[in-house]
Amino acid sequence: MTPPFGERPRPTTAPGPRASGSRSGRHRVRGLALAAVAAALAVPLVTAPSDAAHALPRTGFEATDGARWTGAEEERSLLDAVDRHSDRVSVDRIGTTRQGRPLRLVRIGGGRTPALTVLLVCSQHGDEPAGREACLTAIRDLAYATDRATRALLSRTEILVLPTANPDGLSAGTRGNADGLDVNRDHLALRTAEARALAAVIRDRAPDVIEDLHEYGATPPYYDKDLYVLWPRTLNADDRVHDESERLAERHVRPAALDAGFSSGRYGIWTDPVTDSPLKQAAGDGQERILRNAAAVKHAIGLLVESRADALSEAERADPALGQRRRVQSQRAALKAVFAYADEERDRIRAATARSRAAGFADRGPVYLGGADNETAEPGEILADPPCGYRLTADRYADVRDELALHGVTSRPDGDGDGVYVPLRQPARKMIPLLLDRRATYHLTNGQPDTAC
Template sequence: MPIRLRSTRPADGPRGRSGRGARSGRRRTRSLALAAVAAVLAVPLVTVPSKAAHALPRTGFEAADGSRWTGPAEESHLLAAVDRHSDQVSVDRIGTTRQGRPLRLVRIGGGRTPALTALLVCSQHGDEPAGREACLATIRDLAYATDRATRAFLSRTEILVLPTANPDGLAAGTRGNADGLDINRDHITLRTAEARALAAVIRDRRPDVIDDLHEYGATPPYYDKDLYVLWPRTLNADDRVHEESERLAERHVRPAALEAGFSSGRYGVWTDPVTGGPLKQTAGDGQERILRNTAAVKHAIGLLVESRADALSEAERADPALGQRRRVKSQRVALRAVFAYADEERDRIRSATARSREAGFTDRSPVYLGGADNHAAEPGEILVDPPCGYRLTADGYAGVRDELALHGVTSRPDGDGVYVPLRQPARKLIPLLLDRRATYHLTNGQADTAC
């Protein structure tokens, strides 16, 4: 029996539509969207159906009934199997870690042009493995699906998966990579091989949705939900991208988690266990170097998902496999909600991301060097009248040329150096990279204010 994801669209529907005909149209749209992912929704959350168990490759996690995580060799075997099995699947090596481990990108579907593209980034932190397991199982389920609805979904949707975003950290059981660096704090400066590989994927594939899968440690009773979610809080997100990101988190993923029996909340917000009201904000700021924020600055609908890694009960403490299965199950519920959202709202999504990219050519709005949607920027953090561009010396450009290219920033020769105009899709990213006042800037560019 498939899990049914209740639609969370308001009763009055989209702006400008009302009445019985509109409601009937919305019901048909929702039914088609959910049918398109019915096969994925029907797959059990940890193990494959018994009749298909011998036909489908399994993760090491599934084979051990959740008592251990999938090993690197088992991952390689699974990805090779799905690559051989389906002409809708390709597996490419997009980079190599410092310790020589491969960074692999799996592409599934996307037969039609233009297809909506969703990117899953799994376990950037090596000691947070549940998202990786959910991604590996989802790759297998999509690759082996034979029903018409799922194949139709994949014909109009390109699913990109980075199943192990931090292989060295996974091997060591550490949050950071082999250099001890937090990959999820490196999406501006791009010092790590892992972040550089991901930046190239975002530049080249231009995903419409980016889902970043993590885990967290609970602080009962104030911060202990089964699944937390958050959208990009950066003030540099295009309004349409911000709206859709919050919509995905609050009106699709959280309701799906609740319907599946999981508690859910906003990441970084402690709540009163009696009233349920917010007590304090502990995380979830607007730093652009965090992937969910970088995603929005690069015009994608962004989502952070965090499953609870701590044991929930004495039973889970006595048998860790129970808790590990619960962690993976909650991540898989969230993934399915993302897929349903991508199919149901594809026109809204593509409109938001396309208009966000186009805005860089005409936008004259401020650029923010700080602040978030829940924390106002200080006056000194606001470029009220941003420059026309930044001039870089030849030496300055040589030091950041690769990073600018990975970010998709274009420039042109300017005397002995180069000129980086703001009038391009990366408009709100460029000051974060080149303005001396930006917290994580790459180099000190000379602001050109003579527009």
């Protein structure tokens, strides 16, 4: 029987029960962290600085009071400006789309001491632009901020931003990329240039927190909040990573959205319009090909944020700029909460992500090929006693070598022939069966399980 919405079932074979307290009530965000973030993101969305000589670069969205979205050249101009202005900012090209557009990664802060790393992935779906606008203004605000609180935040936090994760889709106004593929369903197979570039960033920069910014279409009156959020539901998430992700969503981002005047709920859950009690789940499962879940399998605290794209009122229908400003402002409220959480809870975050990365070397515990934190895995979806590793023939390894490398999976020559052996005893332990076990829904190739441990 499926447990109530939002509760993680105890799998048939699993480690011990979760630590208590992960589902308690609303948590008050401490004033110091919020003050730092409020200062960092204090530049108004649509108001120009009064001193033209010191005017900050603005997005096309801001320049038109939200009447249109920022164009590709306007984005390039803004990123060039912040890169020139601030030595705390660098902009790198990390890939190229099928149609030749650049994939740019912006790095802000970090300092010289070991830093917590936050990664923002903005508008993987090209027809969901509000998250991108929030990311572009956040980049600018952080780059130009001069207050002490922001300098302190950036001295101990590295913020990475992929402001346009799907440039071809953005240009065409389509959900998918130039090949018609959904980038947010490609974080296992890595068929798209966009997902491959992002996988390399996650492998090389090992972010502690990943926020994935999206938009959704409402279904009133059951599914029509201003802002929906969700943590990774995959059962392959380390317990502490899962619980910290849920804590970020429920105790930080949702309360911050409410404080900013926006309604908020859990993504994928329809609720009764009178009692706000859950009615059914329509989205938000545990499949790891989605970034929200892939992030957790790769040891990051993950968060999905979805702003409502539909007009809320007759006024918004008459003047679309009203609704577009509301969409961006709700995303900015979520960003502020994520930055405050990262600054306030860095010790908890680092402990959770470090434990998750180290757990793979222990090489014990089940791996799940299905199920979610609110959907019990079927017995056939549980590798209760996973193999020691997988053997690949030379031909099969050649077919998936690049993808394994992008996922951070290590291998060694197989002593029994010219093939390759992929041991599970490594940080990518729970990712490997998803890629190589023939029973996994989205596996890349059929590896031969080695059970002779």
